[in-house]
Amino acid sequence: MFALLNPTLSHPVRNGRRARVEPNPLSLLSQEMERLFGDFNSGMAIGNTPYHEAVFSLRKSEDAVTVTAELPGVAADDVEVTTENGQVTIVAKRKLSVPDGFEAHRTERRGFQLSRTFAVPRDYSTENITAHLKDGLFTLTVPRGEKPEPKKITVSAK
Amino acid sequence: MSEEKKLERPHARLIPSADFFENDDEFLMFVDLPGVSPDDLELNYEDAVLRLSAKTERAEGTVVFDRTFQLPDSVDPEALAADLEAGVLKVSMKKKEAMRPRKIPVGTPATAS
Numbered sequence: 001m002f003a004l005l006n007p008t009l010s011h012p013v014r015n016g017r018r019a020r021v022e023p024n025p026l027s028l029l030s031q032e033m034e035r036l037f038g039d040f041n042s043g044m045a046i047g048n049t050p051y052h053e054a055v056f057s058l059r060k061s062e063d064a065v066t067v068t069a070e071l072p073g074v075a076a077d078d079v080e081v082t083t084e085n086g087q088v089t090i091v092a093k094r095k096l097s098v099p100d101g102f103e104a105h106r107t108e109r110r111g112f113q114l115s116r117t118f119a120v121p122r123d124y125s126t127e128n129i130t131a132h133l134k135d136g137l138f139t140l141t142v143p144r145g146e147k148p149e150p151k152k153i154t155v156s157a158k
Numbered sequence: 159m160s161e162e163k164k165l166e167r168p169h170a171r172l173i174p175s176a177d178f179f180e181n182d183d184e185f186l187m188f189v190d191l192p193g194v195s196p197d198d199l200e201l202n203y204e205d206a207v208l209r210l211s212a213k214t215e216r217a218e219g220t221v222v223f224d225r226t227f228q229l230p231d232s233v234d235p236e237a238l239a240a241d242l243e244a245g246v247l248k249v250s251m252k253k254k255e256a257m258r259p260r261k262i263p264v265g266t267p268a269t270a271s
Contacts, residue, residue: 057218066217070192072245101181108175109190136245137193137216 056116065124065142069116072136079133081140083126089117090131090140123147174210174223182259185233185251191223192245199247201240206231208238208249232257 056069071079071092080091093113098104120126125145132139179186191199191212199212212223229251237252 059217068217070190070245072190072192073188074244096177099179099186102179102186103181105178105180107177109177109188110175133244135193135195135242136191139217 058118060121063144065121067116067118067138067140067142069138070136071133071138074133074136074138076133079131079138081129081131083120083129086120086126087117088120088126088129088140088142089115090138091115092138170219171222171224173225176225176227182253184253185230187227187247187249187251189225189247189249190245191242191247193221194223194242194245194247196242199242201249203229203235203238206233206235210247 056067058065058067060066067088067090069090069092071094073096074092074094078093080089082089082091091114094111096107096109096111098107120142123144124142126142127145128143130141174189174191176190177188189210193214193216194212195214198214199210202209206229208227208229210223210225210227214221214223232253233251234254238249240247240249242248
């Protein structure tokens with residue numbers, strides 16, 4: 001019934017996503033961040049969607065660590081961000097169903113339920129984390145915290 | 159923006175995933191376009207072909223969504239409606255009146271009085 005004009009696109013999203021993911025964004029990040037977030041590829045294989053929504057990316061700048069995730073069709077209520085012990089956990093879910101009274105011809109989009117935890121690097125503060133969801137794109141910002149003042153500890157003699 | 163900065167930003171071209179549904183009266187299509195606002199999106203219809211293209215800027219670079227759909231002949235091009243919410247495009251495509259299934263009333267031959 002519906003056909004793609006380009007016959008090479010029989011796995012359309014996979015192709016598209018691949019083209020994007022290959023220049024691994026993590027390679028740009030410090031080794032530390034890679035370790036913290038390094039399992040994201042294997043973790044992505046939720047259901048049948050190794051390539052699709054909820055692609056997370058994480059970047060670190062002088063001012064902040066920023067995590068973005070593609071969460072199209074997800075309501076803000078369906079995303080939960082918690083912090084504990086210097087770790088941030090993001091939980092999000094999307095449930096899809098065939099609209100009432102309709103018959104499905106093609107279902108490429110997938111629901112998901114996912115959870116990601118990453119450790120906030122030193123010098124970044126979990127105190128002032130902000131998170132927002134706009135047009136199905138989730139952004140979490142962990143600002144750099146105040147640098148602790150160097151402190152001198154007096155050595156006492158017994 | 160410096161040249162160096164530009165090089166860091168890969169230009170991604172994505173083929174968004176889509177769902178298609180049908181009932182007696184219409185087709186429904188949903189397309190995932192995360193990060194795309196209505197201003198970023200262009201939809202063009204010509205000769206039963208729907209072309210979607212969207213360009214959006216993200217922290218990691220420019221992302222382009224591009225996909226072309228061959229629509230069924232039964233779609234009424236005058237009755238295409240689209241809206242974009244939370245990064246999901248919904249296109250509803252009414253069927254041409256003549257193509258919708260309908261019940262044919264069965265009568266009896268007029269009886270001569």
